[in-house]
Amino acid sequence: MVQDKSVIKGIVLSDLKNMGGKYVANWRVFKPEINLDECIACGLCTTYCPEAAIDPREDKKPVIDYRFCKGCGVCANECPKTAIAMKKEDEE
Numbered sequence: 001m002v003q004d005k006s007v008i009k010g011i012v013l014s015d016l017k018n019m020g021g022k023y024v025a026n027w028r029v030f031k032p033e034i035n036l037d038e039c040i041a042c043g044l045c046t047t048y049c050p051e052a053a054i055d056p057r058e059d060k061k062p063v064i065d066y067r068f069c070k071g072c073g074v075c076a077n078e079c080p081k082t083a084i085a086m087k088k089e090d091e092e
Ligand code: SF4
Pocket: 031, 032, 048, 049, 050, 051, 052, 053, 054, 064, 068, 069, 070, 071, 072, 073, 074, 075, 076
């Protein structure tokens, strides 16, 4: 069964920018960062993300919802342009 994340209730989001307000709590070690200049909008990262944490923008380039991203690195591994880098959570 696919969970409709829009109906998740009972989670307090705070300090989204720095803490992430992550539904994954604070245990993620690596986070993906997309270089949109390299991205060719193929959609593979969106397709393969096991958490459905990546959505396409209007121009088909991806946006990661870090509240759901577990930092598994599948998206970075699948990207044909190596446009996704996995960075330590506390790195800029
Ligand atoms: S690191 Fe994993 S969970 Fe996070 S966006 Fe990439 S594939 Fe999805």
